[in-house]
Amino acid sequence: MSWTDERVELLKKMWGEGQSASQIAKELGGVTRNAVIGKVHRLGLSNRAGGGAATPPTKAEAKPKAKPEAKAKPVKKPEPAPAEVADQEPEAKPAAAAPAPQPISPARKQIIPAGQPLPPQPSANEISPEALAKVSAIEKKAKKLTLMELTERTCKWPVGDPATDDFWFCGLPVQQGKPYCEAHVGVAFQPMSSRRDRRR
């Protein structure tokens, strides 16, 4: 694919709309996000902001970064730079590679063995109406995937009645590590509760 007028226009448009390079690339097809970014730069519209202040933070310093420079085939690393041993104590700690400091913090709670799933917090609060609103809101944007279309990074939150044909899975990008998208994660890990209050 080449950068035809149309494609460039779409690129400009989308970039202007704040779409990510990967999204643009996906839309255009035939190009990678790298290609898009490269083009964006060549077009000189790297910064989406137009007028004045744009450069956010972390700028204002030179870039003494060690660049590999010419790395045709030989895969070699520049050099880890002088190993600087951060020494804190004059002469303590004979050895012990990984010190694994034990911050004896006063607020030291109990250590959770290795489980990642956070145990239901006693101080459970009900599902925040906010979270619920968020959910119903995003469910409109849901990709409505079928079981078969789910992947490891699509939200697996089911919506609707499985017995109906009005059933689908959210499908939005999951919150890293979790099975659901952000909105659903918020409502998924509810400490069970709101049961006691039931009339019966």
Next chain:
DNA sequence: CCCTGATTCGC
């Protein structure tokens, strides 16, 4: 890990 944009540089 996934995703972002930024840069460099051989083609």
Next chain:
DNA sequence: GCGAATCAGG
């Protein structure tokens, strides 16, 4: 001019 490879953050 192009974009993969790489870098640097989040």
